[in-house]
Amino acid sequence: MDEFFKPSRRSFLRGSAAIAAGSVAGGAVAQGTPDPKITELQDWASYTGAGVDETPYGLPIRFESDVVRRNVEWLTATPISSINFTPIHALDGTITPQGCAFERHHSGAIELSKDDYRLMINGLVDRPLIFSYADLERLPRENHVYFCECAANTGMEWAGAQLNGVQFTHGMIHNMEYTGVPLRTLLREAGLDAADDLSDKWVYVEGADASSNGRSIPMEKALDDVLVAFKANGEALRMEHGYPVRLVVPGWEGNLWVKWLRRVEVTDRAVESREETSKYTDLYEDGIARKWTWVMDAKSVITSPSPQMPISHGAGPLVISGLAWSGHGQITRVDVSKDGGITWETARLGKQGDTKALTRFYLDTSWDGSPMLLQARAVDETGYVQPTKDQLREKRGENSVYHNNCIQTWFVNEEGIAENVEVS
Numbered sequence: 001m002d003e004f005f006k007p008s009r010r011s012f013l014r015g016s017a018a019i020a021a022g023s024v025a026g027g028a029v030a031q032g033t034p035d036p037k038i039t040e041l042q043d044w045a046s047y048t049g050a051g052v053d054e055t056p057y058g059l060p061i062r063f064e065s066d067v068v069r070r071n072v073e074w075l076t077a078t079p080i081s082s083i084n085f086t087p088i089h090a091l092d093g094t095i096t097p098q099g100c101a102f103e104r105h106h107s108g109a110i111e112l113s114k115d116d117y118r119l120m121i122n123g124l125v126d127r128p129l130i131f132s133y134a135d136l137e138r139l140p141r142e143n144h145v146y147f148c149e150c151a152a153n154t155g156m157e158w159a160g161a162q163l164n165g166v167q168f169t170h171g172m173i174h175n176m177e178y179t180g181v182p183l184r185t186l187l188r189e190a191g192l193d194a195a196d197d198l199s200d201k202w203v204y205v206e207g208a209d210a211s212s213n214g215r216s217i218p219m220e221k222a223l224d225d226v227l228v229a230f231k232a233n234g235e236a237l238r239m240e241h242g243y244p245v246r247l248v249v250p251g252w253e254g255n256l257w258v259k260w261l262r263r264v265e266v267t268d269r270a271v272e273s274r275e276e277t278s279k280y281t282d283l284y285e286d287g288i289a290r291k292w293t294w295v296m297d298a299k300s301v302i303t304s305p306s307p308q309m310p311i312s313h314g315a316g317p318l319v320i321s322g323l324a325w326s327g328h329g330q331i332t333r334v335d336v337s338k339d340g341g342i343t344w345e346t347a348r349l350g351k352q353g354d355t356k357a358l359t360r361f362y363l364d365t366s367w368d369g370s371p372m373l374l375q376a377r378a379v380d381e382t383g384y385v386q387p388t389k390d391q392l393r394e395k396r397g398e399n400s401v402y403h404n405n406c407i408q409t410w411f412v413n414e415e416g417i418a419e420n421v422e423v424s
Contacts, residue, residue, distance in 0.1 A: 069103065088170060089167055094358040095176065098233055098241065109209075119132075121190040125191055127191050137230070154172075180231070183222050227250075293403055311416025336375070338374060339372070341373075345365075361376070373411055375423070
């Protein structure tokens with residue numbers, strides 16, 4: 001750091017902000033140097049601002065207009081059956097605002113009102129039932145924070161570094177507080193005596209949109225933590241997230257989180273629908289595909305610095321930050337490497353919330369301006385350690401699209417610019 005920007009010990013004690021390592025934040029102006037932004041009256045303090053009714057529903061300020069979801073145009077033939085990506089590089093903490101949370105549609109987002117909404121429980125139940133939206137609101141509800149990750153998240157990176165931005169390599173994920181009724185409550189309301197032994201039973205769930213995206217879920221999971229949700233982050237679901245009701249399947253791949261949920265059928269076998277046979281299976285090198293790979297294994301990624309978040313303040317104190325998650329439970333440790341996996345440092349974990357939710361991690365360090373190869377490696381409560389890409393390829397080859405939870409590498413050059421590279 002330039003000597004000019006090093007405050008004295010005395011001025012430090014008078015109140016300069018410091019990071020955990022004890023260094024003053026880079027870029028702070030030394031005492032005795034006038035800064036007109038603080039010493040002179042500014043325009044915004046010279047006139048009245050917007051009134052309380054200016055924006056009845058609060059919106060981000062125009063200075064944050066770049067923090068938006070983004071699509072990759074060549075990824076699919078049409079945006080009607082496509083995906084856009086959460087700007088995770090620009091967010092902090094763990095909760096994803098609904099307006100930034102990624103979307104995945106198989107036939108486009110539909111408009112379905114609460115008055116028109118119906119949910120059928122049928123199949124091997126004692127009493128087939130139909131619930132209205134108002135019926136669901138009368139039942140005991142729960143609130144939980146969970147991550148939702150598309151099975152194809154990071155899928156384009158199997159064969160090497162492809163997309164130069166963490167939004168595009170890892171942005172098929174969001175983390176929100178869901179409010180809803182446990183699916184087991186609805187199933188028990190319908191009665192499960194007719195199903196007899198539940199150990200080999202399934203539920204088939206489908207949506208009200210044109211694709212329906214029907215999926216089979218083992219009864220054991222259905223009776224565990226699956227939620228029929230009608231709120232996210234305290235407000236109604238957004239249209240693109242399944243308003244007015246969607247399914248939440250904690251820790252499992254996002255295609256099971258059926259939106260516009262209209263039917264839950266208790267069955268004695270998996271339905272083997274299109275979405276669980278032609279898609280969402282993992283093709284091995286020998287041509288055999290593994291299926292029923294529901295759980296999203298432990299994964300992490302550094303969001304800053306990253307290709308969309310270069311280091312702009314030069315050498316000195318640096319906070320390396322990112323996200324970690326596991327469908328098996330909580331994250332217990334995240335290690336960060338600045339030299340491509342040769343050495344590792346244990347990161348500081350942010351506040352832990354629900355199990356199967358995003359965890360924020362930080363490494364408070366100092367950068368001397370030398371190139372770095374940044375990596376993060378997550379460990380979850382089962383002891384599972386996030387693998388390298390070579391370790392995944394050894395087991396599964398390069399034919400797969402789904403469930404790529406490899407360690408990601410960013411190369412940071414002397415100017416602080418980051419690039420997606422592969423260090424396996």
